[in-house]
Structures are given as structure tokens and as C-alpha cells.
Amino acid sequence: MNLINEKVIDSYVKNFNFKQMLIYPVILLIVSLLILAYTSFFVQGTITDPGSPVELGMEFQGGMAMIFDSTKTPDQLKQDFSAYPVIQARGYGGDRKLVQFGPMTDSALTEVTDKINSEYTNVEIRQMGEVVSKSLQGQALKAILFSFLGMAIVVFLIFKTFVPSVAVVVSAFADIAFALAMMDVFGIALSMGTVAALLMLIGYSVDTDILLTTRLLKRKGELNDKIKDAMKTGMTMTITTLAALTALFLVSSGSYLFSSFTRIDIIRDVSIVLIFGLIADIINTWMTNLGILKWYMEKYKPSEKRIETPKKRRQAT
Amino acid sequence: MNDEISFYKKPRVLLVLLVLLGSILVMTVSYKNGEINVGSNLNYGIDIQGGSWLQLQLQGAIAQVTADEAKIIQSEFIKLLNDPTIKIEETTYNSITFTTSKQTTQKTIDNFGFGKATITQAPDGGTRISLATNREFAIQRYLENNLKAEIVRIPGNQLTFEIRKTVTEDELNILLKPVDGRVIPPFTVGVSAQTRDETKKILETKLNSLGLKEIPIRTIGNNYLLIDLAGVDINTARDIASKPGKFEIRIQVTGNETEHVLYGTDITPGLPEKDKDVWGVSFVLSEAGAAALRDAAIQYGAVTAPSSHNLIMTLDENVVFDAPLSPDLARNIQSVPVKNLVATTGAGDEGQQKANQLQIHLRAGALPVKVDVLGAGQVSAELGSKFKSQVLIAGIIALILVAIVVSLRYKQPNIVIPMLATSFSEVIMILGFTTLVGFQLDLPTITGIIAVIGTGIDHLIIITDEVLAGGAMPPDKVYKSRLTKAFTIIFSAAATVLVAMSPLLIMGFGALRGFAVITIVGVLIGVFIARPAYAEVIQSMLVEDTSKKFAEDD
Numbered sequence: 001m002n003l004i005n006e007k008v009i010d011s012y013v014k015n016f017n018f019k020q021m022l023i024y025p026v027i028l029l030i031v032s033l034l035i036l037a038y039t040s041f042f043v044q045g046t047i048t049d050p051g052s053p054v055e056l057g058m059e060f061q062g063g064m065a066m067i068f069d070s071t072k073t074p075d076q077l078k079q080d081f082s083a084y085p086v087i088q089a090r091g092y093g094g095d096r097k098l099v100q101f102g103p104m105t106d107s108a109l110t111e112v113t114d115k116i117n118s119e120y121t122n123v124e125i126r127q128m129g130e131v132v133s134k135s136l137q138g139q140a141l142k143a144i145l146f147s148f149l150g151m152a153i154v155v156f157l158i159f160k161t162f163v164p165s166v167a168v169v170v171s172a173f174a175d176i177a178f179a180l181a182m183m184d185v186f187g188i189a190l191s192m193g194t195v196a197a198l199l200m201l202i203g204y205s206v207d208t209d210i211l212l213t214t215r216l217l218k219r220k221g222e223l224n225d226k227i228k229d230a231m232k233t234g235m236t237m238t239i240t241t242l243a244a245l246t247a248l249f250l251v252s253s254g255s256y257l258f259s260s261f262t263r264i265d266i267i268r269d270v271s272i273v274l275i276f277g278l279i280a281d282i283i284n285t286w287m288t289n290l291g292i293l294k295w296y297m298e299k300y301k302p303s304e305k306r307i308e309t310p311k312k313r314r315q316a317t
Numbered sequence: 318m319n320d321e322i323s324f325y326k327k328p329r330v331l332l333v334l335l336v337l338l339g340s341i342l343v344m345t346v347s348y349k350n351g352e353i354n355v356g357s358n359l360n361y362g363i364d365i366q367g368g369s370w371l372q373l374q375l376q377g378a379i380a381q382v383t384a385d386e387a388k389i390i391q392s393e394f395i396k397l398l399n400d401p402t403i404k405i406e407e408t409t410y411n412s413i414t415f416t417t418s419k420q421t422t423q424k425t426i427d428n429f430g431f432g433k434a435t436i437t438q439a440p441d442g443g444t445r446i447s448l449a450t451n452r453e454f455a456i457q458r459y460l461e462n463n464l465k466a467e468i469v470r471i472p473g474n475q476l477t478f479e480i481r482k483t484v485t486e487d488e489l490n491i492l493l494k495p496v497d498g499r500v501i502p503p504f505t506v507g508v509s510a511q512t513r514d515e516t517k518k519i520l521e522t523k524l525n526s527l528g529l530k531e532i533p534i535r536t537i538g539n540n541y542l543l544i545d546l547a548g549v550d551i552n553t554a555r556d557i558a559s560k561p562g563k564f565e566i567r568i569q570v571t572g573n574e575t576e577h578v579l580y581g582t583d584i585t586p587g588l589p590e591k592d593k594d595v596w597g598v599s600f601v602l603s604e605a606g607a608a609a610l611r612d613a614a615i616q617y618g619a620v621t622a623p624s625s626h627n628l629i630m631t632l633d634e635n636v637v638f639d640a641p642l643s644p645d646l647a648r649n650i651q652s653v654p655v656k657n658l659v660a661t662t663g664a665g666d667e668g669q670q671k672a673n674q675l676q677i678h679l680r681a682g683a684l685p686v687k688v689d690v691l692g693a694g695q696v697s698a699e700l701g702s703k704f705k706s707q708v709l710i711a712g713i714i715a716l717i718l719v720a721i722v723v724s725l726r727y728k729q730p731n732i733v734i735p736m737l738a739t740s741f742s743e744v745i746m747i748l749g750f751t752t753l754v755g756f757q758l759d760l761p762t763i764t765g766i767i768a769v770i771g772t773g774i775d776h777l778i779i780i781t782d783e784v785l786a787g788g789a790m791p792p793d794k795v796y797k798s799r800l801t802k803a804f805t806i807i808f809s810a811a812a813t814v815l816v817a818m819s820p821l822l823i824m825g826f827g828a829l830r831g832f833a834v835i836t837i838v839g840v841l842i843g844v845f846i847a848r849p850a851y852a853e854v855i856q857s858m859l860v861e862d863t864s865k866k867f868a869e870d871d
Contacts, residue, residue, distance in 0.1 A: 121697070127690075129692055150817060196764070206774065233782040240722045266764055
């Protein structure tokens with residue numbers, strides 16, 4: 001069994017021109033942006049007062065959540081805690097339940113905490129002040145923005161040419177847009193974990209783009225050969241990472257693999273966002289970025305194409 | 318072949334082995350009290366070992382302000398003396414002279430705290446008062462009186478004050494406007510590093526005295542404290558952290574109006590005690606505290622009419638004790654400052670309970686600034702250990718899957734094994750680093766390690782594909798140039814990750830700082846230590862293999 005099917009790569013590189021390469025990612029990007037706009041205008045806010053393009057988690061909204069083991073249904077739990085301002089109660093994978101509370105007095109807070117700690121097992125409690133979480137919101141947005149700008153600057157410094165740099169930055173942007181849109185579709189809220197993952201994605205998703213661009217611009221050889229080699233390496237990279245992330249996601253999601261497992265939010269958040277991002281990255285590196293680069297090289301460096309391979313290239317295993 | 322150095326003798330590989338050995342030593346061996354101990358030195362976070370954490374904000378602001386001291390004296394004494402005719406006569410750099418139509422004494426003026434007064438009769442029948450004061454002092458008093466907060470001058474900085482209360486720049490500007498004053502930007506929310514450290518130290522002592530040893534309190538910026546309390550549930554954590562509040566004794570002037578007498582810093586609490594069936598808590602005042610209590614008792618008339626001038630004790634502005642001076646004490650205090658006092662709480666069980674409560678409150682005094690609980694969390698110990706084992710399982714499964722994927726791609730054990738070994742060595746080196754700097758391994762940090770390993774494998778794939786061009790090892794010269802190319806890509810990729818993660822280093826109060834630090838450190842260890850060694854290892858490993866291959870081909 002081979003990890004990389006060279007025939008598929010061969011026929012893809014041979015048969016797709018840059019227009020065909022670009023059409024799918026453009027559609028994907030537009031759909032992603034539409035989902036984000038829809039969420040911002042119709043779910044999180046209104047046309048006149050747009051909200052966040054992704055649902056904000058508790059860390060960015062403030063409040064208190066308690067997660068614990070219980071065989072009761074969410075409705076039963078709501079009944080149980082009816083003396084306190086319950087905002088929501090829901091299942092949290094297997095027997096785990098999450099109950100979220102609104103603001104309450106200090107004594108009520110102590111009471112409900114004592115109740116949960118004495119009546120339930122495997123208790124996890126998170127509390128976040130409203131003011132802080134609001135300021136965190138702004139900081140998260142800034143962090144993502146600065147992170148993206150910093151990445152773009154580094155990319156420009158690396159390649160020092162406009163079009164190839166823009167191609168990398170656009171691909172990264174499309175990756176992030178897709179990951180955010182998928183968060184909306186699958187109901188994953190913006191949390192510390194997902195913000196970390198988005199930043200990670202900004203730095204990480206350009207790896208394959210840098211590989212592709214360096215191989216294509218800075219190396220001699222026949223263009224399609226260089227593309228095929230780059231694709232083999234790049235696909236191996238992404239598949240390896242996806243395999244590891246899938247393992248992380250399954251194990252941290254709770255009782256999918258073993259019933260004794262419990263959900264670990266931060267790992268689950270990071271892995272799922274990176275999985276979305278890397279799936280988009282496959283498309284954006286090998287269609288968006290490659291499409292733009294192909295167009296650029298055919299237009300500005302036509303000589304490249306005709307250079308014959310200097311030596312007999314070794315066959316890859 | 319024979320002139321090749323074995324891979325384990327190459328400098329970069331030796332470096333990795335050295336760092337690995339160091340990391341393992343750091344992780345397993347500790348030296349304490351002249352004894353060498355072997356055991357895990359890994360430092361787990363609260364979310365793994367179980368316990369609670371609190372994020373505290375210190376309430377305060379630091380501002381440089383300016384104002385007209387003459388206007389301050391005028392406006393304040395109009396209120397204090399209830400005399401709208403106050404007129405400023407002369408202002409020098411260390412004194413302000415003004416006249417009032419009222420008759421007053423030097424003592425009264427001194428007690429207002431604006432400076433030492435010299436009093437003479439004014440020609441037109443009123444009083445002429447010369448105050449030894451300056452602009453800085455006048456502003457400080459003005460802010461103290463109007464914000465009802467402690468104001469501390471920051472030494473070395475002209476007219477810069479630490480306001481130990483939540484206040485905004487706008488509020489301060491509005492307050493200063495009537496006295497021709499304003500805030501000179503920048504206005505900083507937070508307290509001075511000194512105040513922060515003082516608060517931290519007091520909290521540490523309080524927590525230690527409650528039997529919680531070695532509680533790590535981390536400071537973030539000048540106004541955040543993070544407290545991790547292992548093995549303690551969140552309610553207990555909230556209690557102990559919020560109990561060391563700001564303790565104050567105030568005296569009733571008239572009705573609801575009270576005046577400050579002294580802070581918790583001047584109090585040494587004793588124990589609850591019973592005297593003729595009546596419970597109470599004894600406490601000792603410092604010299605300054607006793608003097609302040611005496612002065613206040615005399616000034617506001619508590620000596621003569623104790624029952625209409627109660628002593629009120631507040632903790633974080635909540636009244637915890639409210640009672641008059643005993644008639645005996647009221648008489649005594651007039652002649653001599655009293656240092657040993659008892660706050661009585663009543664008879665019976667109720668009195669005893671109240672006494673116990675008050676004693677806790679008294680002991681809890683002395684925080685220089687008020688703290689707010691911003692965020693809190695709890696993970697029970699059983700859940701923490703569940704997380705720990707599950708993370709370990711996740712890591713192992715991820716590693717196995719990665720091994721399968723790279724095996725499918727490369728099929729040669731002498732590529733796959735060095736690759737996985739390199740990744741594994743990166744994990745050990747990162748763990749060694751975290752132990753060395755006393756970094757906590759919490760869930761975000763572990764997630765960061767896993768993320769770094771992910772990018773690490775990618776870089777190893779880049780090196781492999783680049784130098785081998787599909788399985789054959791080129792001659793040394795070609796190998797070197799290909800390696801350079803591989804590292805150009807790797808360094809570029811690493812640079813983008815470093816830059817992308819860096820905003821997290823300064824963001825927020827560090828919820829994700831561990832993640833960011835570990836990612837950055839991990840990437841640096843990877844690109845500078847582990848991955849160059851991998852390149853050397855596979856060169857040695859594959860020379861043998863390819864020479865065989867070439868022979869077969871021939």
C-alpha cells in the first residue's frame with residue numbers, strides 16, 4: 001500500500017490548468033465567507049448590528065459552567081438547579097453534563113458549588129468575569145490579526161516577490177476562513193483552545209505553501225516535475241499531521257473509543273480546528289497557491305518551462 | 318564507507334544526546350537538603366493534578382496629575398470649615414496662607430491633614446492660617462478625600478500617584494477639573510510592582526498560615542495574580558483568597574457619616590476569649606494605630622458620648638463589627654492611647670461564633686489593595702488524573718498513527734526509526750526545558766507540545782524528501798546543498814509559526830501563554846538541535862543502504 005498515489009498526482013498536474021485549479025477554492029472561499037457573514041448578521045447579530053462571525057464561548061462572554069458526571073437528563077438537571085439562574089444544561093459526551101449559570105450572588109455561588117461538589121463526581125468548574133471576558137474578546141481578535149499580519153510580513157520577507165507572496169497569504173486566509181466557517185457549521189464556539197488553534201493554523205498552514213513556492217521558484221527543473229515532487233512531500237506532511245490530529249480529536253472527544261474517556265475541551269478544540277484548517281490547506285495549497293503560481297510562472301517566467309531536466313531524475317519509490 | 322564517521326560520533330548527534338541526557342537528569346534527579354533523590358520532577362498544572370485556580374485583579378490605577386494647590390486648599394477648606402469666604406492670601410512652594418471668617422484652632426486644622434498650620438488673627442476679625450504644604454501633598458490629600466481611597470506617591474516620579482481603587486481616567490479628570498487639574502497621560506490601570514509584590518507576599522503568608530504550603534502565586538503584569546491551589550475545592554479557594562481583604566476601622570461622626578481611623582496594618586489580632594459569659598476578640602494596636610484611635614475618639618467626641626460614636630470595622634467595605642467604645646475605655650483613652658482592646662460579640666453560642674468569625678476577619682486584614690476574583694476554576698483530583706492518563710493515551714495513539722503513515726510513505730526502517738526517534742527526543746528535550754525553568758505542565762502546554770511534534774514530523778519529511786529525492790542518497794556535496802535547501806524551507810516555516818504564536822505571549826493574563834511559550838521553545842529546539850541531527854543520522858544510515866542498492870542496480 002502506498003501513501004501517495006503518484007498516478008493521481010500525475011494526472012492532476014498534467015490535466016488541470018490554473019483556471020480549473022482556481023475555480024473550486026474560489027467557490028469554497030465564497031461559501032466560507034457567506035457562512036461567516038450569515039452568522040455575523042443573522043445568528044450572532046443583526047444587519048444593523050452585526051455580531052461575531054463565530055459563536056463566542058464562555059471564556060469570551062463570561063459566566064460560569066460546571067461539568068460533571070450525571071445520568072440525569074439535561075431537563076432533570078434544569079429542574080434540580082431551578083433555584084439558581086441556569087442558562088443552559090446539556091449533554092457533554094457520554095454521561096457528562098454541562099450546566100451553565102448566569103450571574104448570581106456570592107452566597108448562591110457558594111451554595112451551588114457545594115451542591116455540585118458534594119452530589120456529583122469528576123467535577124470541573126470554570127468561572128469567568130464578564131468584564132475580563134469582554135476585554136479578552138478584543139485581545140483575541142487583535143492576536144489573530146497581528147498573528148496574520150506577522151505571518152504575511154515574514155512570507156514577503158522570505159520570497160521578496162509580490163505574486164508568490166500574495167498567493168501564500170491568500171491561501172492561508174482561505175484556510176482560516178474555512179476553519180471558522182466549519183466552526184459555525186458544527187457549532188464549535190470560540191474558546192481559548194480554538195483561538196490557540198487558529199493562531200497555530202496561521203503559522204502552520206503556510207508550511208506546505210512555503211515548500212511549494214520554494215521548490216517552484218528557487219529550483220531548476222521541469223515545472224510539472226517540481227510540482228509533483230512538492231505535492232508528494234506536502235501531501236505526506238499534511239496526511240501525517242491529520243492522522244495525529246484525528247487521534248487527538250477522538251481521544252479528547254469523550255466516550256467514542258473507550259467508555260471511560262472523558263472530554264478534554266482544549267485538546268478537542270485545538271485538534272478539530274486544525275483538522276478543518278488542514279483539510280482546507282490541502283485544497284488551498286495544491287489548487288489556490290499552485291494555480292496562482294502556475295499562472296505567474298507561465299506569464300512571467302516562460303523560459304522555466306522549457307528547461308530540460310539536467311540529469312536523469314531518479315524514480316521515487 | 319570506511320572513512321565515514323559513525324552517526325553517533327557526529328557533532329550534532331552528540332549535541333542531541335547530551336541535551337537528552339541533561340533533560341532526563343533534570344526530569345528525574347533532584348537535590349534537596351544534601352540528598353539526591355530520583356523520581357519525576359515534572360511539575361503538573363492544576364488541571365491535571367486536581368485543585369482550583371483563581372485569577373485576581375488588583376484594583377488600582379497609576380496616574381500623573383497636576384492641579385492648582387491653592388484652589389485645592391480653597392475648595393477643601395470651604396467644605397471642611399463650612400465657610401464659603403475662604404480666601405487664599407499667598408502661595409509659595411512649601412506653604413499656602415489663607416484667611417477664614419471662622420474661629421478655629423491649630424489642632425483642628427492639623428487634623429484635616431493638609432499640613433502643619435500656623436494660626437494668627439486676621440486684621441478683620443477672622444483667622445489667618447499658614448499651612449506648611451506643597452502641591453504634591455495637597456493633590457494627594459485632595460484625591461484621598463474625594464475618592465475615599467488610599468493614595469500613595471510613587472517615589473522618584475513627580476506628581477505621580479498610585480490610586481488604590483478602581484477609577485477611570487475620565488473620572489479622575491472630572492474630579493480634578495474644579496481645581497484646575499488634569500491627568501497627564503499615560504494613565505495606567507493597575508498598581509505599582511512594589512504594591513503588587515507586597516500584596517502577593519501578604520497573600521502567600523496568609524495561605525501558608527492556613528496550612529497550604531508552597532502555593533505558587535504568579536504575577537502577570539502589574540495588576541493580575543494567578544493562584545493555584547492544589548487539592549483545594551473552588552469554594553475554599555475563593556474563601557481564602559477573598560478573605561484577606563481590606564480591613565479598616567472607622568468611627569461614626571453623625572448618623573451614617575463615618576471617618577477613617579486606621580487600617581488592618583495597625584492591628585495584631587488575638588484569639589476569641591470569654592469574659593463573664595461575654596465573648597470577644599482581643600487585638601493589639603500599633604503605636605500609630607493607638608494614637609490614631611485616641612485622636613479620632615477625642616476629635617469626634619466618642620470620649621464624651623461613646624454611644625453615639627460607634628467604632629465600625631469593615632472588611633472590603635462590608636461592616637463586620639459595629640459597637641460603641643465601652644464607657645471605661647472612653648474615659649481611659651482620653652488620657653492615654655490604649656493599645657490592647659477587646660471587641661465583644663455577645664454571650665452564648667452565637668457570641669462565640671461571631672467572635673470566631675471576627676477573629677478570621679481581623680487576621681485577614683492588611684492587603685494594601687482590594688482584589689477582585691476575575692476568573693476561577695476547579696478540576697477534581699480524580700478528573701485531573703483521568704485527563705493525565707487520557708492525554709498520555711492520545712499522545713501514544715497519535716505517535717502510532719504517525720509511525721504508520723510515515724512507514725507507508727518511506728517503507729525503510731532506517732528512515733522511519735530515526736524520524737520517530739527524533740520526534741521523541743524533541744518531546745524529552747521540551748519536557749526537560751519545562752522542568753528546568755519550573756514551567757507547569759497543564760493541558761494547554763501539553764497541547765502545545767503535541768502541536769510542536771506535529772510540525773516537527775513535517776520538517777523531518779521535508780528534510781528526507783529533499784536530500785533523498787526519493788530514496789537514494791546523493792554524494793556528499795549534493796547532499797550538503799540539498800540539506801541547505803531543506804533547511805531554508807524549514808527555517809522559513811518555523812519563522813512563520815514563531816511570528817504567528819507571538820501575540821499570545823502578550824495576550825490576556827496568560828491563559829494561553831504556556832501554549833505559546835512551549836510552541837516557541839519547541840520549534841527552536843526542533844530547528845536548532847533535533848532536526849539538524851536527524852539530517853546527519855539519515856545520511857549515515859542511508860549511505861550503507863544506497864550503496865547496496867547501487868550495487869544491485871549495477
